[in-house]
Amino acid sequence: MSERRRDPAKKSWAEPWKVKMVEPARQLAPELLRERIRDAGYNTFLLRSEDVYIDLLTDSGASAMSDYQWAGLMLGDEAYAGSRNFYHLEANVQKFYGYTYVVPTHQGRGAEHLVSKVYIKKGDFVPGNMYFTTTRIHQELAGGTFVDVIVDEASDPQSLHPFKGNVDLQKLEDLLKKKGQNCIPYVSLAATVNMAGGQPVSMQNAREIRALCDRYGVPVLLDATRAVENAYFIQQRETGYGEKKVADILREFCSYTDGAWMSAKKDSLVNIGGWLALNDAEKFGEAQNLVVVYEGLHTYGGLAGRDMEAMARGIEESVEEDHIRARVGQVEYLGQKLLGWDVPIVLPVGGHAVFLDAKRFYPHIPQERFPAQTLAAEIYREAGVRTMERGILSAGRDPQTGLNRFPGLELVRAALPRRVYTQAHMDVATEAIEEVHWNRARARGLRMVYEPKYLRFFQARFEPV
Ligand code: F0G
Numbered sequence: 001m002s003e004r005r006r007d008p009a010k011k012s013w014a015e016p017w018k019v020k021m022v023e024p025a026r027q028l029a030p031e032l033l034r035e036r037i038r039d040a041g042y043n044t045f046l047l048r049s050e051d052v053y054i055d056l057l058t059d060s061g062a063s064a065m066s067d068y069q070w071a072g073l074m075l076g077d078e079a080y081a082g083s084r085n086f087y088h089l090e091a092n093v094q095k096f097y098g099y100t101y102v103v104p105t106h107q108g109r110g111a112e113h114l115v116s117k118v119y120i121k122k123g124d125f126v127p128g129n130m131y132f133t134t135t136r137i138h139q140e141l142a143g144g145t146f147v148d149v150i151v152d153e154a155s156d157p158q159s160l161h162p163f164k165g166n167v168d169l170q171k172l173e174d175l176l177k178k179k180g181q182n183c184i185p186y187v188s189l190a191a192t193v194n195m196a197g198g199q200p201v202s203m204q205n206a207r208e209i210r211a212l213c214d215r216y217g218v219p220v221l222l223d224a225t226r227a228v229e230n231a232y233f234i235q236q237r238e239t240g241y242g243e244k245k246v247a248d249i250l251r252e253f254c255s256y257t258d259g260a261w262m263s264a265k266k267d268s269l270v271n272i273g274g275w276l277a278l279n280d281a282e283k284f285g286e287a288q289n290l291v292v293v294y295e296g297l298h299t300y301g302g303l304a305g306r307d308m309e310a311m312a313r314g315i316e317e318s319v320e321e322d323h324i325r326a327r328v329g330q331v332e333y334l335g336q337k338l339l340g341w342d343v344p345i346v347l348p349v350g351g352h353a354v355f356l357d358a359k360r361f362y363p364h365i366p367q368e369r370f371p372a373q374t375l376a377a378e379i380y381r382e383a384g385v386r387t388m389e390r391g392i393l394s395a396g397r398d399p400q401t402g403l404n405r406f407p408g409l410e411l412v413r414a415a416l417p418r419r420v421y422t423q424a425h426m427d428v429a430t431e432a433i434e435e436v437h438w439n440r441a442r443a444r445g446l447r448m449v450y451e452p453k454y455l456r457f458f459q460a461r462f463e464p465v
Helices: 030-039 067-073 084-096 108-119 133-141 169-179 203-216 227-237 246-255 281-294 305-318 321-340 371-383 423-438
Strands: 101-105 125-128 145-148 187-190 220-223 259-263 274-278 353-357 388-390 411-415 446-450 461-464
Touching: 030 371, 067 305, 084 101, 084 246, 084 274, 084 305, 101 108, 101 281, 108 133, 108 220, 108 259, 108 274, 108 281, 125 169, 133 145, 133 187, 169 203, 187 203, 203 220, 203 246, 227 246, 227 321, 274 281, 305 321, 321 353, 321 423, 371 388, 371 411, 371 423, 371 446
Parallel strands: 125 145, 125 187, 187 220, 220 259
Antiparallel strands: 101 274, 259 274, 353 411, 388 411, 446 461
16 A cells, blocks of 8 residues: 655644643623623723633734743843843844834834834825824824825725735825925835735835835835734745745845834734834934833833843744744634635735625615624624724724714724634634624614724724614
């Protein structure tokens, strides 16, 4: 008998870790689920975590740290100034991302605040590949106006474009010509693009943005929050990168930019932390000065020494090939499973989350009645699975006119924390969403009864229509 060998491409894979410690999670009875979501004003941000069974609210700060990271916590150097953990973090940002100067911040928006203050003046325009909530509000608070220059495919949930996060170079050049480089402090490039569905930017696009911006003398700054996931997509999808290491792809990608801000709560596998990194010595000097005002001394930026150590170690783990493959692979598994049940989702499946297309899910609910918010509430009520709205509520109001923005995408995000849930959790979540889909005609939408001024999606309250 000849020896049998399975095709390596068809072999199953499993997570490159095993569980060492567990945290109980329970599913409430149906009547309690109904009560809890009503008490939370139909806003999943206002639920207590204890009342959530499978928490797909965000991949931010909710990942599981490794034993290597936990061991690092014990090596925290809690000196006010010059903690050795800062130098470890600085060295790893330099090594893996390639930037020269590093300022630690308590999380991503701390870095967004600093970078916006350092670069933007009143009346500026900031082009970027789709807005992100916290990024844009800091740009606006600093006096800037965000201008979306993402490719049109990004707003089409069914387009199979492999790099839906790309910048449309024509839109960018038109803006550079129309406003002049003096009013454009930098290009705000995010990779991957969260609000488009976790969609990547290609290496070629990054190279072309660099070349265009060089002609106009405008810097390119990167939101590096999920740049490792972006590098993985480049490896999987872009010609010439299939044999390259994710770590090398990340370095090359960053080399086309002049600096980056980071929410380390995502790619870098920590519960808290972030940084701003710049190659421009003068701008760095300003940021290093401002961090003292808003976050803490420039060698801790609002973090404990142990947090910086966990972050330094998380960066190393984040670019390991088997880690990133399993991470994005789990998201793909959930996406394919939902597709199998004909649940409308954004394609291709993104890097950190599966995005449900609420416009197609609830075609009978107009956008003013918050179809995505309704869907997130229904999914919780079905099985205690928590997701989040990414549609008209998240888009907020235009600061000039005060009117609601009506985004092209009306989505619900099921984001996967890293290394936290198993395939069985994905199966249960899928069944819950499928059940809600089956009963979709019964949903009526929501009315907002409390609306906070800033980032309203976090604290808004609703009643059923
Ligand atoms: N940039 C991107 C692309 C993000 O996704 C986030 C956070 C930030 C910046 C801000 O970082 O939260 O550390 O202050 N996204 C979270 C999410 C909130 O759920 O997607 P932060």
